[in-house]
Amino acid sequence: MQATTKQTYRSFQYFYLAAFLSNGSLFPLLAVFLQEEKQLDPVLVGLIVAAIPLVNTVMEPVWGLLSDYTQKPLRLLASISAALAFIYLFYDHYAMLLIGMLAIAVFQAAVIPLSDSMALSFVEQHKLVYGNIRLWGAIGFAVASFLLGYITDFVGTVDVIFIAYGLFLLLALPALRKFPRQGYDIARVSMKEGLHTLRKNKPFMLFLVSNFLIFGPILANNFYFGTFILAAGGTLSAVGIAFFLGAGSEAPFMKLAHMIIGKMSILHVVILSAAVSGARWVLYMFDPSLTVIFITTIIQGLSIGLYVPAALLYIRSAAPSSVQATAIALYSAVGTGLGNALFNLMGGMVLEFATVYHMYALFAATTFIGVGILFIVKRMMGAAKGKRGVA
Numbered sequence: 001m002q003a004t005t006k007q008t009y010r011s012f013q014y015f016y017l018a019a020f021l022s023n024g025s026l027f028p029l030l031a032v033f034l035q036e037e038k039q040l041d042p043v044l045v046g047l048i049v050a051a052i053p054l055v056n057t058v059m060e061p062v063w064g065l066l067s068d069y070t071q072k073p074l075r076l077l078a079s080i081s082a083a084l085a086f087i088y089l090f091y092d093h094y095a096m097l098l099i100g101m102l103a104i105a106v107f108q109a110a111v112i113p114l115s116d117s118m119a120l121s122f123v124e125q126h127k128l129v130y131g132n133i134r135l136w137g138a139i140g141f142a143v144a145s146f147l148l149g150y151i152t153d154f155v156g157t158v159d160v161i162f163i164a165y166g167l168f169l170l171l172a173l174p175a176l177r178k179f180p181r182q183g184y185d186i187a188r189v190s191m192k193e194g195l196h197t198l199r200k201n202k203p204f205m206l207f208l209v210s211n212f213l214i215f216g217p218i219l220a221n222n223f224y225f226g227t228f229i230l231a232a233g234g235t236l237s238a239v240g241i242a243f244f245l246g247a248g249s250e251a252p253f254m255k256l257a258h259m260i261i262g263k264m265s266i267l268h269v270v271i272l273s274a275a276v277s278g279a280r281w282v283l284y285m286f287d288p289s290l291t292v293i294f295i296t297t298i299i300q301g302l303s304i305g306l307y308v309p310a311a312l313l314y315i316r317s318a319a320p321s322s323v324q325a326t327a328i329a330l331y332s333a334v335g336t337g338l339g340n341a342l343f344n345l346m347g348g349m350v351l352e353f354a355t356v357y358h359m360y361a362l363f364a365a366t367t368f369i370g371v372g373i374l375f376i377v378k379r380m381m382g383a384a385k386g387k388r389g390v391a
Contacts, residue, residue: 005126011178012119013136018172019078019111020137024144025164026085028243029236032226033158034097044094046348048101049223050341055105057337060329063110074114074176081107082166089162111169113332122180131309135254138305142247144168149240158236197323198330203380204318206373208334211311213370214274216339217281217363218304224347228356234290246297253305260306266314267378271371273307278367284360311335 034045063077084104091100123130144164152158198204225246226239234242253260261269280296280303288296312328319327343363350359 008122008178008180009126009128009133011175012115012122012133015115015172015175015179016119016133016137017140018168018175019115020140021144022082022140022165022168022172023112024141024243024247025148025168026161027222028145028239029148029152029158029161029226031223032230032236032239033161035227037158038092038094038097040094040097042348042351044348046345046351048098049348050345051098051102052105053219053337053340053344055102056109057333057341059106059109060113060332060337063114074111074179075173077107077109077114078111078169078173081111082169085162085166085169089159118179129258131254131257134309135251138247138250138254140168142244142251145243145247146240149237149243152240153236195326195330198319198327201318203377204315204327206377206380207314207318208331210274210370210373210377211331211335212339213366213373214277215307215311215335216343217367218277218307219336219340220343220347221281221363223344224351224356224359227351228284228360229290229293231356232287232290232293234293238290242294242297245294246300249298249301250305251301253301254309257306257309261310261313266310266317267374267381269306269310270314271374271378273303273310274367274371274374277303277307278364278371281360281364281367285357285364287357 031045031049034040034048035042040048081104084100084107088097088100088104091097119133120130122128123133148161148164151160151164225242226236229239229242230236264272276299280299283292283296311331315327315331316324343366346362347359350356350362
């Protein structure tokens, strides 16, 4: 590996570490902050956390189109998002809490997607492994959630999560100087043409539905898992430990993802990891002990560390090369955006009228429906291969 390539590779790793240290400081305890510190009802909490992925879905392509294909927009977006996080501490009224979080989300929306676009282009060009970059994000998220759990317990307030979020995001900025001058692919394709082509691809469209049903609960769990730990009798430190074990377990699986996918088909890996997620939600329905919860968080590496790279590989293989950028954007919008938002909102509504255990019953049901759809996708692809073989 050439010296300049190695420096860029290390810069990507450092950026992912710092950026996810930032995310890991804020999002695991955001719902707890809104409920405990700001005394909001669960439905109102659900509305705020649901608004974040919806804004991300809208703003991600907007920032991409406004990008000049360099790393410069990332510096601006990360800096403003950090500044808004510091200000957020002074909001008390619900309207300001909602508007303030929307403002953070507007500028935070494209930080990771723009980085992903550049990182994927870089590793493909130099024949490197994306998982070796992305795993540093998992490490950062795990370390931050662990530290902030203990810090919030020690200082007696959850306010510090916003200070940590802003500081870590600012620490990520120096790495951007080494990023390659490549940008956001979606600006180079016709979205209308891409959607028209992809709409005819039935296995692809069904995969998007399954991703909505499977990945939505996974992401919503990141917001409500702290509430679940507290309901099980844990402390804020316990929340940090649980997130540390869960996010930390993702790193080795992301490291091994390409090897595992190479030995199994991509869809088999997606089905396996999704089924593991569903089994975890079923277990959480029955009020397990903290010890059992800690043990099961470790399998998050299998359910997320494999699902994310495998799902992305399927999207790239299922879509024609001319519309792959649109396919990835659509995949992100449906799962990370709409699915995340809907299940965050539904989670808040269930908590308002029932319990956190009923919320996980909902997550389990939708996840296994998504797994069933994946088997249909697998059968459709098998039939298509058979026809090509006959032909």
